[in-house]
Amino acid sequence: MIRIHHLNCGTLLVANYPTVVCHCLLLEDPNGLALVDTGIGLLDVQSPLERLGQPLIEMAGFQFNEHDTAVRRIERFGFSPNDVRHIILTHCDPDHAGGLADFPHATVHLAEEELANVQSGSLRYVPTQFAHSPRWQPVSQSQHDWLGLSARSVPLGFSSEVLLVPLFGHTAGHCGVAIRQDKQWMLHAGDAYYLRAELTTDDHPVSALAAARADDDHSRRVSLGHLRRLNNELSDVVQIIGYHDLTELPNGLTQ
Template structure:
C-alpha cells in the first residue's frame, strides 16, 4: 500500500503568522491535505479538496463570504483529478473516496470522479441536507454534490481503536483503512486511519487545525485558527474531548500512530518529504 500526500487547495487568509504560525507577510498559507492511496482494490482518495468546477466557475459552488475570509486560491493543477493524472493514472482508477466530512474545501472534487464510491458518516450527510443557519449554509454547498450518486453511509457502531470507539471498516475497502468518528467540528466528522505496514497514519481531518495542538502535552494554536475552529464547531465539548484524546494518542510512543490534519502546511511539507512530524 503506497500513500501519496497531495495538496488539493490553497488558502491565504489575511493575518499571516496569526494563522499558520510562520508567515512573516500579511498572508497566511493553509493547505487542503488529502491522501491518494494505492491499494489492490484501486486508488482511494481521502478527501478531495476543491474540484475542477470550483476552479472554473466558483460561485455559487463556493460561499462568497468564506472564499473572501480564507482568501482561497483556486488552481486547476492542485485539483485531485489533475494530480491523479500527473501520477500516470486515469480518474476512473479512483474507485473509492473516503471523506472526513462534507465541508466545501473537502468535498469539492467529488464530481470529478463519477465512478467512485463515496464513504461518509450518515450523520454528516444528514447535516449537509439540513443546512440550517449561517455556517451550515456556507460550509455545505449543494452544487458540489449534485451529480454524486454512489454513497455508502455509516453509523458509529463499529470496533475500538486505540481508545476510540465505533470505528468502522469500510465496504469494498481493505481492512487497513478505517473510519474513526470524531464528532465536534461537524456532526458526522471522522478521521481516516490507514495501516501502512509500518504503523498507522491517522488523517484527522479538521479535528485539529494546527500542528502544536497535538504531539505536545499543552495545546498551542494560533489565534486565527483558534477563532476559525470555534466559529465552525457544532459540538464544543465533543470537539475538545476528541482533540484531547488525539493529543494523548500522538504522545503515546508505543502506539506508533502518525497524525496529520487537513490544513497545516508544516505537517503537509513534512509528510511529503517523509520527515518526522
C-alpha cells in the first residue's frame, strides 16, 4: 500500500484572507516516489521577479522560503529528488507547478484538458515554469466510475490505485487526485475549494475569490457540489483534503 506523506510546500499571504499553504503529497511506494502538486519551486525562491513578476507575487501573496520547497522537504525524508519518478498535477497554476523544474526527469501526469489549456497560451499560467520542457503525460477521458464520479487511472505502476478525478471549473482541466488506501481513499481536491468551510457553506467570504479566479464558475460550483456529496454521504470511505487550508495539514507541518 502507498504510504502518504503530507508536505507544506509554500505559504501565501493575501490581505483580508487567512494565511494559506501549499499542501502537497508525497506518495511512497516500493516502485518509487510520486509527488502530488509541487508548490513553490527553488527557482521561484531564487529568482522570484524573473520567474513570476511583481504583480503576480503581490496578487497571490507568494512567500519565498527555500526550506518550504518540495525538493528540500523530500530531502529531509532522506530521499533524493531523482527518486521522484512521477508528478501528478491537479492543475498548472503557478503555486502548484513552481517545483516542476526541480524534478526534470519525472513524468508529469495531468488531465489532457489541462495540458491543452496550458498550451493554448492562457494567461493564468507562467511559461517560465515550463521552460525546462516537462515530460508531460496527458491522461485522457475514460469510462471509469469512482464513487459516482468519472475518473481516470494514472499509470504509475504503483501497488495502490491512483486516479485523476475531473473537478473542472477552477481551471479548464482541474482534477482531484484519489489514492486508494486499502478499502478507503484519500482525495486531494486541489483548488476545488480554497478553505474547508466551503464544503458546508455558500456564503464564506473566500467564495467570491474562488468565483473570480475560476475559468468557469458554473463548473466550479458543480464540482464543489460533488465534493459536498462525498463529504456528507461517504466520509467513511473517502477523506478529502484541499491544497490551501492550513488547518488540514497534520500537526507540526506548518513550519
